[in-house]
Amino acid sequence: MTNTAPQSSPPKPKLAVWKFASCDGCQLSLLDCEDELLTIAEHIEIAHFMEASSRSVAGPYDLSLVEGSITSEHDRQRIQEVRAQSKYLITIGACATAGGIQALRNFADVKDYVAVVYASPEYISTLQTSTAISQHVAVDFELRGCPINKAQLLEVVSAFLHSKKPNVSPHSVCIECKLRGNVCVMVADGQPCLGPVTHAGCGAICPSYARGCYGCYGPKENNNTAGLSHWLRQEQHLENPALVKLFRNFNAADADFRKASEAHEENQNH
Amino acid sequence: MKKTKTIKVDYLARVEGEGALYLKYVDDKVEEVRLKIFEPPRFFEALLRGRDYTEAPDITARICGICPVAYQMSAVHAMENALQLEIDPAVRELRRVLYCGEWIESHLLHIYMLHAPDFLGYPDVVHMAKDFPEQVERGLQLKKTGNKIVALVGGREVHPINVRVGGFYKIPAKEELQKLCEELKQAREQAIETVRWVATFDFPEYERDYEFVALSHPQEYPFNEGRIVSSRGLDISAAEFDATFEEEHVEYSTALHSRLRERGAYFVGPMARFNLNYDQLSPLTRRIADETGLSLPVVNPFKSIIVRSLEVLYAFDEAIRILQCWQPPAHPYTETAAKAATGYAATEAPRGLLYHRYQIDANGEITAAQIVPPTSQNQKTIEDDLAAVVPAFQSLSDDALRQRCEHSIRNYDPCISCSTHFLKIVKDKQ
Numbered sequence: 137m138t139n140t141a142p143q144s145s146p147p148k149p150k151l152a153v154w155k156f157a158s159c160d161g162c163q164l165s166l167l168d169c170e171d172e173l174l175t176i177a178e179h180i181e182i183a184h185f186m187e188a189s190s191r192s193v194a195g196p197y198d199l200s201l202v203e204g205s206i207t208s209e210h211d212r213q214r215i216q217e218v219r220a221q222s223k224y225l226i227t228i229g230a231c232a233t234a235g236g237i238q239a240l241r242n243f244a245d246v247k248d249y250v251a252v253v254y255a256s257p258e259y260i261s262t263l264q265t266s267t268a269i270s271q272h273v274a275v276d277f278e279l280r281g282c283p284i285n286k287a288q289l290l291e292v293v294s295a296f297l298h299s300k301k302p303n304v305s306p307h308s309v310c311i312e313c314k315l316r317g318n319v320c321v322m323v324a325d326g327q328p329c330l331g332p333v334t335h336a337g338c339g340a341i342c343p344s345y346a347r348g349c350y351g352c353y354g355p356k357e358n359n360n361t362a363g364l365s366h367w368l369r370q371e372q373h374l375e376n377p378a379l380v381k382l383f384r385n386f387n388a389a390d391a392d393f394r395k396a397s398e399a400h401e402e403n404q405n406h
Numbered sequence: 407m408k409k410t411k412t413i414k415v416d417y418l419a420r421v422e423g424e425g426a427l428y429l430k431y432v433d434d435k436v437e438e439v440r441l442k443i444f445e446p447p448r449f450f451e452a453l454l455r456g457r458d459y460t461e462a463p464d465i466t467a468r469i470c471g472i473c474p475v476a477y478q479m480s481a482v483h484a485m486e487n488a489l490q491l492e493i494d495p496a497v498r499e500l501r502r503v504l505y506c507g508e509w510i511e512s513h514l515l516h517i518y519m520l521h522a523p524d525f526l527g528y529p530d531v532v533h534m535a536k537d538f539p540e541q542v543e544r545g546l547q548l549k550k551t552g553n554k555i556v557a558l559v560g561g562r563e564v565h566p567i568n569v570r571v572g573g574f575y576k577i578p579a580k581e582e583l584q585k586l587c588e589e590l591k592q593a594r595e596q597a598i599e600t601v602r603w604v605a606t607f608d609f610p611e612y613e614r615d616y617e618f619v620a621l622s623h624p625q626e627y628p629f630n631e632g633r634i635v636s637s638r639g640l641d642i643s644a645a646e647f648d649a650t651f652e653e654e655h656v657e658y659s660t661a662l663h664s665r666l667r668e669r670g671a672y673f674v675g676p677m678a679r680f681n682l683n684y685d686q687l688s689p690l691t692r693r694i695a696d697e698t699g700l701s702l703p704v705v706n707p708f709k710s711i712i713v714r715s716l717e718v719l720y721a722f723d724e725a726i727r728i729l730q731c732w733q734p735p736a737h738p739y740t741e742t743a744a745k746a747a748t749g750y751a752a753t754e755a756p757r758g759l760l761y762h763r764y765q766i767d768a769n770g771e772i773t774a775a776q777i778v779p780p781t782s783q784n785q786k787t788i789e790d791d792l793a794a795v796v797p798a799f800q801s802l803s804d805d806a807l808r809q810r811c812e813h814s815i816r817n818y819d820p821c822i823s824c825s826t827h828f829l830k831i832v833k834d835k836q
Binding site (some may be wrong): 155156157158159160161162163164165167168170171173174177182185186187188189190191192207208211236237238240241244246248249250252253254255256259260262266282283338341342344345346347350352381385386 | 420424448449450451455457458461464465470471474511515519523530531532543547549550553561563564565567568575576654655662738812821823
C-alpha cells in the first residue's frame with residue numbers, strides 16, 4: 137500500500153506556500169491540480185498553506201512557493217523570514233516575479249492612488265512601489281505567468297525536490313503559437329501581439345482565441361522589444377500611448393517591459 | 407465578578423486572502439468585534455484610470471484568482487451599459503455557461519476543500535481524504551469539470567482571455583461544446599450526490615434575521631442581469647447602487663465596508679440568491695432541495711454549504727440546458743466604439759453581488775472606476791454573526807468556540823483578495 141510507508145523511510149520534504157500582494161490565482165493553481173493533489177500530498181508534506189489548511193507546521197522548509205509582490209513594510213520584513221526558513225525559494229507568477237499589475241503604481245504617485253480608493257488615507261500604510269521578490273531576497277527559480285501554468289508548477293516542484301534543473305522552455309510565445317499551427321494574428325488580422333517578445337508557457341492561448349498576446353508571462357530573455365515596437369508602429373500604425381499600454385500591464389515593472397514602455401513615453405515629449 | 411475574554415485569530419486559514427479576527431466579550435456580551443482585513447491594497451480603482459475601456463475585463467480579472475469571470479462579467483456589462491451596446495442572445499447564453507463554470511469550480515473549492523473540513527473536524531482536504539476518499543475524489547473531479555468549462559469558453563481556468571466588451575474573441579467549436587455537454591451530464595449525477603452528502607452534516611442551531619440582497623430576473627436564476635432586490639423590499643437598478651449603498655472606511659481594514667444607507671448590514675451570496683430566486687431554479691434543483699428538507703427562507707448561515715451545493719447542481723443543469731440547444735452567433739462580438747459615458751453593472755459572483763461603475767471619456771480612457779466586491783458587502787454581517795455566535799455557543803470550550811467563530815466566517819466563503827486581508831483566534835482569559 138502506498139500510504140503505509142515503512143518506519144525507516146526518510147521524512148517527506150516540507151513544502152510551504154506564502155502569499156504577498158496578489159490575487160491568490162497562482163496558489164490556486166496548486167489546488168487546481170485535481171488529478172495530482174492527493175498524490176503530491178503522499179510524497180510531500182504540505183507544511184504551510186494557509187489558503188488550504190488550518191494546520192501549519194513550523195519551518196524550516198525544503199521548498200517555499202512565494203506568490204505576490206512586496207508592497208508594504210511588513211511584507212518587506214516577512215519575505216526575509218520566509219527566505220531564512222527555506223532551502224529553496226521559488227516565485228510563482230507575475231506578481232512575485234515582476235511586481236504584478238499593482239506595479240502600475242511605480243509609474244505614478246502612490247499617494248494619489250490611496251486618495252482615489254480610501255476615504256481616510258491615514259489608515260493605509262503602503263510602499264511607493266510594488267516590487268518583485270528577487271529585489272529583496274535570493275530566489276532559486278522564477279516561474280512566470282499571470283497566472284502560472286499548473287503543468288509547469290508541477291514540473292518545477294518535482295525538479296527541485298529531485299535536485300534537477302526544471303524543464304521550462306525559455307523560448308517565445310511565437311514558437312508555441314507556430315507549434316499549435318495558428319495563423320499569425322499580427323500578419324493575418326493586423327492585431328498587435330507581444331508573442332515575439334513574451335516568455336512561453338501559456339501555450340499561446342491568446343492567438344489561439346483570435347487575439348494578440350498581451351504579455352502576461354513577461355519578457356523572454358534576449359527579446360527585441362524595440363524591433364517589435366518599430367514593426368507595430370510601421371505596419372499597424374500604433375502610436376506611443378498605445379505602445380505604452382501594450383508593454384505596461386501585468387509585467388509592467390519587469391526591466392525589459394519597463395524600458396519598452398518608458399521609451400515610448402519619452403518619445404511623446406520630443 | 408465580570409469575566410472579560412478575547413478571541414484573536416491572527417491569520418485566518420482556508421479563506422482566500424489575508425485576514426484576522428479580534429473579539430472581546432464580557433460574560434456573554436460581545437463588546438468589540440473586528441474582522442480585520444490586512445491584505446495589502448492593490449488600488450485597482452486607481453490603476454484603472456487612464457487605461458482603455460477594452461482593458462477593463464483583463465485588468466479587473468486580476469483582482470481575484472478564484473472568481474476572475476465575475477470581474478470580467480461585471481466589467482463588460484458596465485462598459486456595454488455605458489456604450490449602450492446590444493449583445494447577441496447566443497453570446498449572452500454562452501456568458502451564462504462561462505459563469506456556470508466559475509460557480510462550479512469556486513463553490514466546489516469551498517465546499518470540499520475549505521468548508522467541509524469544519525463540519526468533519528479536519529485541518530484540510532488532504533487529511534479529510536484519508537477518511538473520506540470517495541467524497542474527496544468526487545469533489546476534485548467535479549471541480550475539474552467546472553474548470554473545463556472555464557478553460558474551453560474562457561481560454562484558461564484562471565484569468566480567462568476570451569472575454570471582451572461586446573462578446574468573446576472567439577466562439578469555441580460547437581463539437582467541443584457538445585463534448586463538454588456530455589461530460590456535464592455525467593457530472594450532474596455527482597453534483598446531486600454532493601448535495602445529499604453535505605445535507606447529512608451536523609448543523610449548529612443558529613438563525614438570524616438577515617436582509618438578503620441579490621439580483622433578480624423574471625425568467626432566470628440570476629447571473630449577469632436583473633434588478634437588485636432584497637428580502638425587505640429593495641428593488642433598484644445597478645445605476646441606483648451608489649444612492650442606495652455606501653462604503654465606509656474603518657481603521658482596521660483595507661477593505662471598505664459596504665452598508666445599506668437606510669438599514670446597515672446586509673447579506674449577499676448563495677443564500678441570498680437562493681432565498682430570493684428559488685422559483686427560478688431548475689425543477690431538478692428544486693426537487694433535490696426539497697429532498698434535503700431545507701425550508702425557505704434559509705436563515706442558518708452554517709447551512710450555506712447545502713445552498714452552495716444546490717447552486718452547483720443548478721449550474722450543471724443550466725449549462726447543460728443551454729448547450730443542448732445552443733447555436734453559435736453570427737459574430738463572436740458586437741463591434742464597439744468609444745464615447746464619453748458612465749456605465750453601471752452588477753452581476754452575481756460566486757460569493758454574491760459584484761458592482762462595477764466606470765466613467766470613460768470620448769477616447770475610451772477610463773476616468774473613474776468603482777468596484778464593490780461581495781466580501782466587502784458581507785463584512786458587516788460577518789461581524790454581526792460573530793457577535794451573536796459567542797453568546798449562542800457559550801457552553802463550548804474555548805478552543806471549540808474559537809473554531810466555531812472561524813467556521814462562521816467561512817460560512818460566507820470570504821474572499822479577502824477581492825475585498826482587498828483575513829483570521830487567527832487566540833483566546834486569553836483575564
